[in-house]
Amino acid sequence: MPCGPNIDTLTVESQAISSSLWSHWKNEAVASRLPSSQLWRSIANQCPDLIWMHEYSPFTLTGLIYSLRKKIPVVVSSEIGLSNAQIFSLSVRIWHAFWGKFVSGHIANCPAACQPLSRTGAPVISAFHAVDSRVFTPADSHPSNSALTFVFMGHLVPRKGLDLLFKAAQRLRELTSQPFRIRIIGKGDEQTLRTLAAGLEIEFTGFLSGVALRDAVRSADVFVLPTRQDAYAAVTHEAACLGLPLIISKYAGSAAAIVEDTTPALS
DSSP, X not given: OOOOTTOOOOOOOOEEOOOGGGGGGTTSTTOSEEOOHHHHHHHHHHOOSOEEEXXXXXXXXXXXXXXXXXXXXXXXXXXXXXXXXXXXXXHHHHHHHHHGGGOSEEEESSGGGGSOTTOOOOOEEEOOOOOOTTTSOOOSSOOOOSSEEEEEESOBSGGGOHHHHHHHHHHHHHHOOSOEEEEEESOXXXXXXXXXXXXXXXXXXXXXXXXXXXXXXXXXXXXXXXOSOBSOOTHHHHXXXXXXXXXXXXXXXXXXXXXXXXXXXXX
């Protein structure tokens, strides 16, 4: 939880939506939680001069409705914008475009969100996802491994493009005699991935967090994210702060924010 001399953090319970009408929005930006009366009272007790809400879930919309009633500014932070809208469902796009017309300003959490779906002309500032660089620090020294180690971290789902990584690794093995291995950090369908990676040197660590995660990444040589779709992918920042060079798919929002393309130009 955030802490500081000018920060108060309150935990407020929400109410789950059990109706089947909302079931298709689970894991979507619209979400499936309703505000409680305690949330409304908690906001009122703070007597805010401005409301900052994240996305437009039924839970966070309490802040927008409160701000409209009290005639105070409300800003929203979001990962959805015109250039990545196609990766979200039509219902989510309509929901965002509608509620975005009532906010005073936008905080873009990824490059795509710099162009909000509401198109109202309200001011936008960029505040992309980041990590605490006091915690995510490079190794003081790097082990001299004979095999180059590529590392991936994230959910083991098709969207993350691990099949593409394995195909590229098979091609790399044909082109070079230098030994290399791939370290996969995350949980999911390992068995399918082991089949796809047949013949490659693969290490599956399972889910890691904290010191174990940072050590597993910083001891590698190159971070790879071959994702087919990521609004941002904050793991890119984590790997960069841990001192690794990055190979990132252009379909990760973080690629536009922090990755420099060093591919030689074709003549």
